[in-house]
Amino acid sequence: MEAFTVDDIPLIKPGDDIAAIICQRVGLEDGDVLVIASTIIAKAENELFSLDNITPSARAIGIGKKDGKDPRLVQAVLDRCSECFVESPVMLVQSDRAHVCINSGVDDSNVENDLLADLPRDADASARIIGERVEEITGCRVAVVVTDTNGRAFRLGQTGVAIGLYHATPIYYWRGKKDLFGYEMQISEEAVADEVAAAANLLMGEGSGGNPVVVVRGTSLFTGGKTSACQLYRPDNMDIIKKALRIFKES
């Protein structure tokens, strides 16, 4: 397996054709996985907003005061989630755009003119549009993984995770396979799309040397079938930690 950055990606502006920009800068092969940071997709899709147009509610002002945050930013986060599991010191929410994350995925870094970036509205659709366009330009069959960086329970630091998929296997099921001694493995589900996102994030960087596009070659992530990052999200009724956070909030 190898992973390499697509170099010299320009600053992305609303309306930019990310697929064309990538194809001008790298030679792709069948089965390659294009891993793309959600921030540049949000910029291309013009999912940007300014705090100037936001009037914070009393609740947002309260949270902001407690944690020294701009209450308009707090309001933006509240406006973009269906449920807020933890309000302070960080806002852990069920984002309207699919996954559980901090701050509804609102990103205030690497965006110009005091604008903030949202998550892409439908990252699976973004992945599909870019993937189909890449296939049209190159004739190669590729997978696309749109990434965000998320914190984790019990562990410090963030890792890359998949929030949008096109022709990329989300989870590999080892269930029913034989182990080294021929015993049938009870159950093992490997979140391969998140592992590819994590591998790519090692090369992306977050500071001024940001590389928003990485090619991962030599994995078996590509699949002909339709896939969705939603296949990576734990259903609400199977999520003990969400249940616990709800009870904790009321306590």
Next chain:
Amino acid sequence: MEAFTVDDIPLIKPGDDIAAIICQRVGLEDGDVLVIASTIIAKAENELFSLDNITPSARAIGIGKKDGKDPRLVQAVLDRCSECFVESPVMLVQSDRAHVCINSGVDDSNVENDLLADLPRDADASARIIGERVEEITGCRVAVVVTDTNGRAFRLGQTGVAIGLYHATPIYYWRGKKDLFGYEMQISEEAVADEVAAAANLLMGEGSGGNPVVVVRGTSLFTGGKTSACQLYRPDNMDIIKKALRIFKES
């Protein structure tokens, strides 16, 4: 960055010299990261046990009955944790050997003669011993990451994570760096050791084609300083999810 398996690793037995076994099969370079599945380290260190010698408590029998599990296995898990956050349907615990995980890290796959594998007793020490021995044999300066696979909150599937480090940076701190527009980034901590573990896990497999050793080349994970996987574990007093799980358990 590239990652490749070290092929033809034999079945590891107690007392085996994993470092020598690796060095006979691969040419290493300065800065390489050796990623090693904890199971083979546990085998080499003879951290194996049989259920035959375990007498389950009433609590273990109760949990076992509820979830159709061998009560001796449940007892083994209880014996190996300081705290059990969730008992059913899976046992989510604070393992005595450091991290929060399912089943105290007890592994009943890929171990012969009906034995089960524990986690290594001190995976940082295991990483150090292997790393120093590799350096002695090859003259190369390498990093070592010992891995386990863990589930995640809110997301399905498991990913590789680091549970033992030698000369490997656990977390990269972007705090204070400038973003693309020269703004100082507020805070960003990237769990690079876990990302390398995830990348390697893509190549390890879990079934009969298991590859327990992967070399990751071309990252900046190597560091001359002393590091520990404990630097990846969220301190108890900073862990809202642990607090919530404790309250949920009492509710």
